[in-house]
Amino acid sequence: MPLKSIRLFGGFARGSLQLISEGNRAYWMWLAFLGMLIISGALAYAAQVTTGLGLTAMRDPVSWGFYIGNFTFLVGVAAAVVLVIPAYVYDWKPIREVVLYGELLAICSIIMCLMFVTVDIGRPDRFWHLMPPFGHLNFPSSVLAWDVVVLNLYFLVNFVVATHILYRAFHGKPYIKKLVVPLVLLSVPMAVGIHTVTAFLYNGLAARPYWNSSILAPQFLASAFCSGPAILLVMLQLLRKFTRFEIKDEAIWKVAELMAYAMFLNLFLHGAEAFKEFYSNTQHTLYTRYWYLGLGEHKTLVPYAWSAVALNILGFALFISPRTRRNWTTLNIGCLATYAGVYIEKGMGLIIPGLTPDTLGEIYVYYPTATELRVAAGIFATGFLLFTLMLKVAVPISLGEFHGKERAEEGAPSGAAALAH
Amino acid sequence: MRIERGRIRLAVIAAVAVSGAAMLLGRGAGEPEPQTAAAAKAPAATAQSQAKPVEEKLEVPPPPFSDGIYPCSTCHAAVPPNRTRRELAMHTEIDLKHDETHRWCLDCHDADNRDVLHLASGEKVEFTESYRLCGQCHGEKYRDWRAGVHGRRTGNWNGTKGYLLCAHCHNPHQPRFHSLAPKPAPERPSRVLSGGK
Amino acid sequence: MLNQRPEAGCGSEGCGSGGCGTQSGGSHGTGNQGCGSAGQGDYLGDPSRRLFNIAAVGAVASMALNTACGPKRLYEAPKDKLRALIAEEEKKYTAEYGKTVKVSDAGPMPGVQFAYALDISRCIGCRRCVYACVDENNQSRDPQIHWIKVNQMDKDKGVDFSHADPYYNPEQVPQEGHFYVPVACQQCEDPPCVKVCPTGATWKEKDGIVVIDYDWCIGCRYCMAACPYGARHFNWAEPKIAPSELNPNMHYLGNRPRTKGVVEKCTFCIQRSREGRYPACVEVCPVGARKFGNLLDASSEIRYIIEHKRILVLKEELNTVPRFFYFYAT
Numbered sequence: 001m002p003l004k005s006i007r008l009f010g011g012f013a014r015g016s017l018q019l020i021s022e023g024n025r026a027y028w029m030w031l032a033f034l035g036m037l038i039i040s041g042a043l044a045y046a047a048q049v050t051t052g053l054g055l056t057a058m059r060d061p062v063s064w065g066f067y068i069g070n071f072t073f074l075v076g077v078a079a080a081v082v083l084v085i086p087a088y089v090y091d092w093k094p095i096r097e098v099v100l101y102g103e104l105l106a107i108c109s110i111i112m113c114l115m116f117v118t119v120d121i122g123r124p125d126r127f128w129h130l131m132p133p134f135g136h137l138n139f140p141s142s143v144l145a146w147d148v149v150v151l152n153l154y155f156l157v158n159f160v161v162a163t164h165i166l167y168r169a170f171h172g173k174p175y176i177k178k179l180v181v182p183l184v185l186l187s188v189p190m191a192v193g194i195h196t197v198t199a200f201l202y203n204g205l206a207a208r209p210y211w212n213s214s215i216l217a218p219q220f221l222a223s224a225f226c227s228g229p230a231i232l233l234v235m236l237q238l239l240r241k242f243t244r245f246e247i248k249d250e251a252i253w254k255v256a257e258l259m260a261y262a263m264f265l266n267l268f269l270h271g272a273e274a275f276k277e278f279y280s281n282t283q284h285t286l287y288t289r290y291w292y293l294g295l296g297e298h299k300t301l302v303p304y305a306w307s308a309v310a311l312n313i314l315g316f317a318l319f320i321s322p323r324t325r326r327n328w329t330t331l332n333i334g335c336l337a338t339y340a341g342v343y344i345e346k347g348m349g350l351i352i353p354g355l356t357p358d359t360l361g362e363i364y365v366y367y368p369t370a371t372e373l374r375v376a377a378g379i380f381a382t383g384f385l386l387f388t389l390m391l392k393v394a395v396p397i398s399l400g401e402f403h404g405k406e407r408a409e410e411g412a413p414s415g416a417a418a419l420a421h
Numbered sequence: 422m423r424i425e426r427g428r429i430r431l432a433v434i435a436a437v438a439v440s441g442a443a444m445l446l447g448r449g450a451g452e453p454e455p456q457t458a459a460a461a462k463a464p465a466a467t468a469q470s471q472a473k474p475v476e477e478k479l480e481v482p483p484p485p486f487s488d489g490i491y492p493c494s495t496c497h498a499a500v501p502p503n504r505t506r507r508e509l510a511m512h513t514e515i516d517l518k519h520d521e522t523h524r525w526c527l528d529c530h531d532a533d534n535r536d537v538l539h540l541a542s543g544e545k546v547e548f549t550e551s552y553r554l555c556g557q558c559h560g561e562k563y564r565d566w567r568a569g570v571h572g573r574r575t576g577n578w579n580g581t582k583g584y585l586l587c588a589h590c591h592n593p594h595q596p597r598f599h600s601l602a603p604k605p606a607p608e609r610p611s612r613v614l615s616g617g618k
Numbered sequence: 619m620l621n622q623r624p625e626a627g628c629g630s631e632g633c634g635s636g637g638c639g640t641q642s643g644g645s646h647g648t649g650n651q652g653c654g655s656a657g658q659g660d661y662l663g664d665p666s667r668r669l670f671n672i673a674a675v676g677a678v679a680s681m682a683l684n685t686a687c688g689p690k691r692l693y694e695a696p697k698d699k700l701r702a703l704i705a706e707e708e709k710k711y712t713a714e715y716g717k718t719v720k721v722s723d724a725g726p727m728p729g730v731q732f733a734y735a736l737d738i739s740r741c742i743g744c745r746r747c748v749y750a751c752v753d754e755n756n757q758s759r760d761p762q763i764h765w766i767k768v769n770q771m772d773k774d775k776g777v778d779f780s781h782a783d784p785y786y787n788p789e790q791v792p793q794e795g796h797f798y799v800p801v802a803c804q805q806c807e808d809p810p811c812v813k814v815c816p817t818g819a820t821w822k823e824k825d826g827i828v829v830i831d832y833d834w835c836i837g838c839r840y841c842m843a844a845c846p847y848g849a850r851h852f853n854w855a856e857p858k859i860a861p862s863e864l865n866p867n868m869h870y871l872g873n874r875p876r877t878k879g880v881v882e883k884c885t886f887c888i889q890r891s892r893e894g895r896y897p898a899c900v901e902v903c904p905v906g907a908r909k910f911g912n913l914l915d916a917s918s919e920i921r922y923i924i925e926h927k928r929i930l931v932l933k934e935e936l937n938t939v940p941r942f943f944y945f946y947a948t
Binding site: 565569571590598600606614 | 727730742743744745746748749761762764767784785786787788789790791792854855891894895896900901903904905906908909910911912915918919922923926927947
């Protein structure tokens with residue numbers, strides 16, 4: 001058997017390589033663009049490793065910044081895309097085909113998350129200190145240890161499910177239900193889990209009143225339900241346009257509708273938190289005040305705060321009304337607004353006011369340096385590159401255009417059928 | 422303070438030998454280098470009475486006399502004591518700001534033996550034990566100081582503590598603590614590290 | 619609370635027989651195997667486990683040498699192994715800085731719980747302590763790292779750090795209408811920074827000092843986010859100290875030189891306090907505002923202060939239970 005497996009896998013790998021090495025001009029331009037960003041990011045990171053994290057704008061008062069903000073945002077994306085799975089399990093047809101792509105997106109998001117954590121740490125050469133049996137993971141005391149565990153498990157589950165489905169489809173075989181269904185079911189609570197744990201990472205720090213609010217985890221989930229699907233919707237439209245892949249309109253509209261509810265919840269939770277902060281007006285209001293109103297002459301974040309609010313409200317308004325969510329222009333504006341709004345509020349809007357003023361009242365104005373922007377762009381480009389290549393292989397497989405030899409001999413059941421099995 | 426010119430003239434002559442001498446007690450607060458005292462366990466030789474609890478005599482570094490001023494008797498032996506409160510022509514560098522409306526030199530310095538001080542009771546105390554004199558009024562500080570809580574600490578937390586006399590940090594004639602020039606403020610965190618390569 | 623971590627295991631068996639002994643760089647095939655399998659039981663929450671795990675891996679052994687013989691091993695490993703490691707460190711630093719460096723491995727003394735008290739009514743904000751600390755503890759001069767931050771506060775506002783100014787720079791201190799609150803590590807009884815460290819690179823010693831193993835820290839800065847007192851500092855670039863300014867009397871867990879990318883903090887001058895001496899900041903304070911001693915010694919200054927003075931701790935509501943008391947002597 002092993003010999004056969006190797007042969008089969010060899011065919012899959014060779015075929016995949018061939019698939020990704022073929023494409024039109026736009027494809028190659030896209031890859032070149034991503035490649036440039038990756039190289040620029042790698043160079044910036046190399047400088048950062050040599051000189052130290054001093055090349056970032058992070059300093060003792062604001063010891064986390066852009067990297068960790070992106071990490072948090074992407075955990076949300078990774079979690080949210082999988083939350084369409086229940087529709088799959090309950091066999092709601094229009095969304096069912098989407099699940100595989102959601103999982104691929106989740107895989108790429110997790111990879112980006114792990115890269116963002118890696119570039120943020122001062123001694124990446126000691127990463128193995130986290131890994132038993134060589135290192136020591138301070139589990140269960142450290143929430144960061146929990147995060148490392150759940151993110152990696154989540155990655156593993158999605159990776160197994162997605163590759164299994166694709167690999168089996170490639171060989172014209174239905175996936176093994178006994179393997180996939182439990183894993184898919186497992187990945188739903190895990191998706192909630194990774195995001196909750198990531199929220200708890202901040203939530204558990206009593207030193208930072210801005211984070212030390214029990215509304216943080218629910219709010220994380222609510223905003224993740226907005227940003228993840230926003231990416232998914234854009235992706236589905238692109239797939240539909242550029243491939244033979246069929247995605248029904250209702251599927252897209254349904255997701256948009258769900259996003260509207262999620263955004264309502266997100267705005268409601270933000271409002272609840274803002275009320276508590278401003279009405280009670282304790283010393284802890286400082287941080288919320290810094291975000292929305294600024295403190296003294298320090299108003300750097302205020303425009304970001306209100307643009308996030310405006311974008312989120314815009315996204316909500318466009319998705320709650322059936323007329324605008326069924327109009328492709330307004331739908332895509334809504335997606336962009338939601339994505340940008342959540343990106344601001346959950347990235348910089350979470351990290352920076354959480355750390356400013358610092359625990360002894362000092363205000364250090366943080367905004368990312370060129371190094372941070374280049375490294376972050378490089379990581380996003382890596383994620384997009386991976387996702388592009390995955391789609392390049394996955395789409396033909398699920399369309400039944402790309403398959404193994406023996407399958408052709410068996411007389412090719414349609415790929416979609418194999419997938420939907 | 423009243424002035425009695427005749428006496429002053431006498432004093433001036435007698436004090437020529439120590440011209441310019443000043444008791445700069447405690448000038449430059451906190452700067453003297455304290456010594457680590459040996460275990461000061463000997464019972465106080467000058468214990469006032471059997472009834473009172475015996476206080477240990479603490480080992481301290483030498484009192485911060487300015488050069489050449491001590492022993493005071495070098496000059497004062499030749500001068501008959503004048504117990505009248507007045508403004509001095511000698512020791513003019515001393516500007517008494519220590520409850521000066523109620524107090525003057527001979528409330529603390531002993532007129533009969535210039536090389537010692539005396540308590541309110543009349544008991545004489547050496548300069549090395551001047552803390553007992555200060556402690557008469559500043560009882561709470563004295564108690565804190567003996568416990569090692571008032572004043573600068575040096576030496577060992579689990580062994581011999583280094584003690585300083587009150588006068589090492591406080592000028593007895595102007596005991597209020599002087600202000601100091603602060604050391605440089607820390608650098609503000611900057612987006613660009615000066616130290617970065 | 620004093621000892622949250624189980625300390626079972628590693629000591630003699632792991633590090634002693636196979637593990638840490640590999641520090642001379644060889645491959646300890648069988649010995650390591652033994653160590654590895656012996657430890658498969660429970661590693662959770664036991665930092666010593668990692669030490670012999672590391673040691674068990676011949677391949678990474680050379681890289682992990684110092685680390686492998688990290689914190690726990692410091693007190694658990696056979697004395698000769700430990701001395702060998704420390705001697706290696708001393709040699710390295712001596713060569714690097716051109717002066718004879720001594721690295722102490724002194725452990726906590728039995729019956730000693732360190733605590734600190736600072737007299738807010740006396741402190742004049744002169745910052746002598748800040749620079750005495752820098753000199754004693756080999757903080758980087760460039761980029762500048764200060765373990766003590768002296769905050770100038772408004773008398774009308776009280777101890778409210780949103781009105782704190784650490785950058786005051788008048789001709790003379792104290793300034794009218796202000797008081798001063800120097801803040802460094804509060805050596806919490808229940809330190810939030812220790813709880814969050816993903817690798818267990820920081821922990822509380824039995825005498826109450828919260829320490830960091832600079833060789834194990836990965837620089838994630840989670841502890842800095844968790845610390846309510848801004849006590850932890852990160853090496854944003856390679857720290858620089860002129861060899862002439864290096865204090866050669868070091869402790870493994872204290873003032874030995876750090877590298878870029880790791881976190882550092884006050885250790886109550888562990889290299890001094892474990893020898894019975896006062897921390898540098900205590901000795902230098904010109905107004906005698908700084909007090910230090912053993913909480914378990916009824917005749918210590920610290921006990922006297924707690925029993926006789928009005929004291930406060932910073933951010934009491936966070937329940938970190940600092941070992942650093944602020945008091946008003948008058």
